Amino acid sequence: MKQMRFSTLADISKNGVYQNKKLSKKEMCGLLSLNTKRRSHKKKNFYGDDFFDIKKSGTIYNMHIYWTKQNPFVIAKLVHHYTKPNDFVLDAFCGSGMTGVAAKIVGRNVILIDLSPSAIHISRNYTTLTDPEPFKDIFTKIYEDVYKELIWMFRTKCHICGNENALVESTILSDVYACPYCSKGVIYGNEQRWSSLKTGAKIKTITCDHCTSKFNIKDAKFLRRTPIEIRVRCNKCKVSGKNKIKKLSKEDMELYKKIEDMRIPYPYPEDVRFFGWEPKRNIKKGIYYPYQMFSKRNLYVLAAFWDKINKIENKKIKEKLQFLFTGALFNVSLMVRWHHKYDVVVTGTRTRKGTLYIPPIINDANPFIPFKVKSNTIYRGLKKLLELYKRDSICFVEKGSAMHLGFIPDASIDYVYYDPPYGSNIDYSGINLMWEAWLNDIVDTKEEVVENVDQGKTIEDYKNMLIRSFKEVHRVLKDECFFSLVFSYSLPLMWRVVQEASFNADFKSDFNIITVSSKSKTAVQSVSLKAQQRFFIITFKKSNMHMRTLKKCPDFNEYITKNIKDFLLSHPESTYDKIYDYLVKKCWKDGVLIENFDLAKVLTTLQV
Ligand SMILES: C[S@@+](CC[C@H](N)C(=O)[O-])C[C@H]1O[C@@H](n2cnc3c(N)ncnc32)[C@H](O)[C@@H]1O
Ligand SMILES: [Zn+2]
Ligand SMILES: [Zn+2]
Known part of the structure; x- marks a missing residue:
């Protein structure tokens, strides 16, 4: 291999990262080769208490949305425990x-990889810093330009x-279905239903409304959407609360x-x-393209913002503005549901x-x-990240793909x-479109680790891909070092897949499982099979000592x-979880x- 320009980790730190220089794969590989020579410190598995009340919110967390996003402070605790300065995560x-x-x-070195370009876009923006002031200034300029041009729409x-000169804060859109009996259009949120909603x-x-037949909206043909109300923002009378609600006038409709x-x-x-x-799921609503996920008016504004953002010359700020754009995208889509509890709360949109x-009833945001x-x-x-x-x-x-980490040397x-x-x-791939x-x-x-009929991938294929990526972990991890695996889906079948995959990849020595939960449940009956409120972190040690076996139990029940x-x-007072x-x-x-087992059923038989 070509002689590395940097000879020590300290060098690269100074030369590479202080200036936010992007390393090439080759340079990264060279650095990691150096890291193989560093002795790993003796560490113990984390046997601390389970984590509780770790909220999925906060300024950093809220910068950008993602699916089953982790709280970085939980991970930081583990990174701190399992690594030393100059280590690679x-x-x-x-x-x-x-x-x-x-x-x-x-303050550890880290390598982030994902198959999804969206994930890379978000990760890059989260981990590179930009001066917040010019970011704000340039955004304000773009915002004002688009505002001047398009605010008439609202x-x-x-x-x-x-x-x-008041403004539409949001527009309530209702589905219109074709009655299966008389095929005339029926507004889901008509006056009477709207008041009960x-x-x-x-x-x-x-x-x-026409033939008085009853039908389920699931079975009805979707025709279109229609605005049924608006929420008004007026800087003259500062209208607030329920007073914001306005029926569309003839002019509004026009x-x-x-x-x-x-x-x-x-x-x-x-x-x-x-x-x-x-x-x-949206084909029945006539949606085949991502752009159809927005009302026409919002798509217009989005396109204007996107155009202006992409014309920014400063690359770092442009990327952060794109990050802002993708971060706000779902909040201006047709996915924002109207909810009676947050009827007139702008930030209550979900x-x-x-x-x-x-x-069927959308709170279409301005x-x-x-x-x-x-x-x-x-x-x-950004300010907070600069500090931290x-x-x-x-x-x-x-x-890249977790199944093929070719540029990462063995035991590095x-x-x-x-x-x-x-x-x-x-x-992930469907939504991230x-x-x-x-x-x-x-x-x-092609390499997406997922069970997906659309891609012809069965649960067995999924397991094999998981094994393949765990084997890569086993290859690149140093001996006596640790591999933490988040498990946020607690159906027994999936536990079994993870068990088999980790054993298959030779992670069968020392391990520990902790539960991370954000809410404590009290009732035994609370059945949360999907573990929305909690997840597990299983940590394996790569070691040849004390190898365990995995066997089928003759009578599992x-x-x-x-x-x-x-x-x-x-533990007589134990909850279901x-x-x-x-x-x-x-x-x-x-x-x-x-x-497979059904805990609720077993508990009923035991009469607890
Ligand atoms: C559960 S998410 C990770 C969420 C992350 N912990 C967070 O806090 O945002 C799983 C990710 O795996 C990615 N993925 C699926 N197959 C992959 C593969 N073969 N290689 C790399 N990433 C893959 C998906 O794109 C998705 O972003
Ligand atoms: Zn009818
Ligand atoms: Zn007013």
Whole structure:
């Protein structure tokens, strides 16, 4: 190999990262070869208490959305425990790059890899710093330009004080279905249903306004959407609360319709088509392309912003502005659901994360508002990162596959932290097309570790890909070093897959499982099989000592029942989650292959 320009890690730190220089794969490989020669420090597995009340929020967390995003401070705790200064951390399923954020906070070198161009875009922006002031200035300039040009689209007359220059804060859009009996259009949020929806009623079956037949909205043909109300922002009378609610006037409706028929003069991703299973849910609503996930008016504004952002010459600031754009994108989409509790609260708008679900009643935001909010969050986030990041550590971010880490030499990594996809839980590649359409960089799904009928990948294929990537971990990790695996999906079947995959990849020595939860449950009945409120971190040691075996239990049900009984004797007040956690951990400890079981059922038979 060509002689490295940098001879020591300290050198590269000074020469490379202080100036935010991007390293090439070759340079990275050279550095890691040097790292193989560094002795790994003797470390113990983390036997501390489980983590509790670790919230998924905060300025840094809120800078950009991602699916099953981790809290970087949890990871930082582990990175701190398992590594020493100058060590290299690897996350090859990096998603939004929270392992990178953690490593930069602790001051360790880190390599981030993901298959998804969106994930790389987010990770890169999270781990490279930019001066927040010029970022803010340039954003403000763009914002004002677009505002001047397009704010007319959101003008409305204040229904309280008569101000002609009030603004639409959001527009409530309702689905319109074809009645299966008379085929006439029926507005889901018609006057009568709208008032019950506002009291929190859930309405799935509706009565046709024309022929009075009843039908379920699931079975009805979707025709279109129509605006039913607006929320007004008036800087004259400062209208607030329920007073913001305005029925559309004739002028409001005309303006809305006029924009629907306009041609957008800015480029937007017209040709990128959705693929994958998650986008399929919207085919019945006529959606085949990511750009169709926005109302026409919002798409127009988005295209204008995107055009201006891409014309910025300063590359670092341009990237951060793109980060702002992708960070706000879902908040201005048709996915933002109206909810009676947050009826008139601007920041109360929500989307169903990890899906592309479009609700029947949408709170279609005036995009200028979420953009402004996001710019403030990112501005504050950048300031915070500037304070927290240790500058003399390397962060290498690169698109790639966890199954093929060719550029990483054997035994060169000091700690690995992985949070891979779990089965068919989330369609990352399908959902991320929302961003990739704009970024003009579409994921290649060939190596995507996922169970996906669309890609012809079965659960068995998924397991084999997981094994392949765990074997890569085993290869690149130094002896006696640790591999932490996040497990955020607690169905027994998936536990079993992870058990088999890790044993297959020779991680069968020392390990520990901790539970990270954000809420403590009290009722035994609380059945949360999908573990929304908690997840597990399994940490393996790469070692040839004390190798365990994994075996099938002759009578798994009997084994489970006996263990529940024992556990309840010593922990009579245990919650459902506690029992579940105990059981899976016990199976791992005993080297028992986890088989399918229904804890709720077993508990009923035991009459607890
Ligand atoms: C659970 S997410 C990671 C989320 C991350 N922990 C965070 O905090 O944002 C799993 C990631 O694995 C990625 N992925 C799937 N197959 C991959 C592969 N073969 N190589 C690398 N990344 C892959 C997906 O694109 C997705 O971003
Ligand atoms: Zn009808
Ligand atoms: Zn007013």
